[in-house]
Amino acid sequence: MMSDKKYLFNGKDISINVYVQIRTVVNVIMERTQKTFMEAVEIFYDSETYKQLQHTENGFWAESPDYIADEFFRERMNDRCRNKEGNNMEKILYHGSSMIVSEPEIRKARYTKDFSWGFYCTERRKQAETWSIRHSEIGYLNIYEFRERSDLKIKHFSTTDSEWLDFIAKCRNGGIHEYDIVEGPMADDTIYNYVEDYLDDKITKDDFLQLAKFKHPTHQISFHTIKALSCLEFIKVEEVHDEDE
The missing domain is CATH 3.90.175 (Diphtheria Toxin; domain 1)
Incomplete structure (x- = not known):
């Protein structure tokens, strides 16, 4: 899951912090959904929640892994509801x-x-x-x-x-x-x-x-x-x- 991308916050390199957060959130997704590691990575990387983590200035990366995972599952549930009869x-x-x-x-x-x-x-x-x-x-x-x-x-x-x-x-x-x-x-x-x-x-x-x-x-x-x-x-x-x- 590591990449060459560098994450900065207030000029400080926080790449390790963000990578650890991403890995821990993926573990939470695996635990709650019983999906494999690669399946969990794929659905998380395709989410708006993951995209939020890419913008470190919003401080989202500093939240707890459980909080970030909750946001991911909330996003997924809202997406399913919107796709059901076109409403939310x-x-x-x-x-x-x-x-x-x-x-x-x-x-x-x-x-x-x-x-x-x-x-x-x-x-x-x-x-x-x-x-x-x-x-x-x-x-x-x-x-x-x-x-x-x-x-x-x-x-x-x-x-x-x-x-x-x-x-x-x-x-x-x-x-x-x-x-x-x-x-x-x-x-x-x-x-x-x-x-x-x-x-x-x-x-x-x-x-x-x-x-x-x-x-x-x-x-x-x-x-x-x-x-x-x-x-x-x-x-x-x-x-x-x-x-x-």
Whole structure:
């Protein structure tokens, strides 16, 4: 897999780093698909995800191999959905939990979440795996197919911008909204601390937006009505083990 191409970042030669990333991602693809080494190389080299790695200035090469592999599989799933009846209405979603959730439901918890009470999933497999073992050594990766309906009211946030922050602030303070589904970045532990500082008037909105700008990208999609939950079809569950234990 080594070549004569030299990869640079801020004038520094990072070729070995990029080659190691590519090889490790190929190993992940082999493990998840049961393909041979050459088959995995071929499909990865033909992907937009691989092309992103060629542009080192975007910093994509510095992400974890699992994150890069998740982007590859997300790209593949979106391609399959677009090729199906010419639309992009289906996708695979993950829900990390300490239990098997074959029948998702909306539960009202003590504390409200980013987008209010709802059933939360993500397109990012590794993110869901990490969440599933947050409080236990063994967790479950619940996998669903999501088929979007045209009669749903859906709100999309593409980034942690001012509108996203205002929406989360409202929900965190107990506010409700009119949407069936909300999709956007997740306030992970670091971002959550920034949100709390903003709500407590310790930092300004501009301060928050600057602090959040360079954080690791996340994704969440929340379902807030029975109609929205009907779009999810349980496919299977996989057991997740905490390798650090």
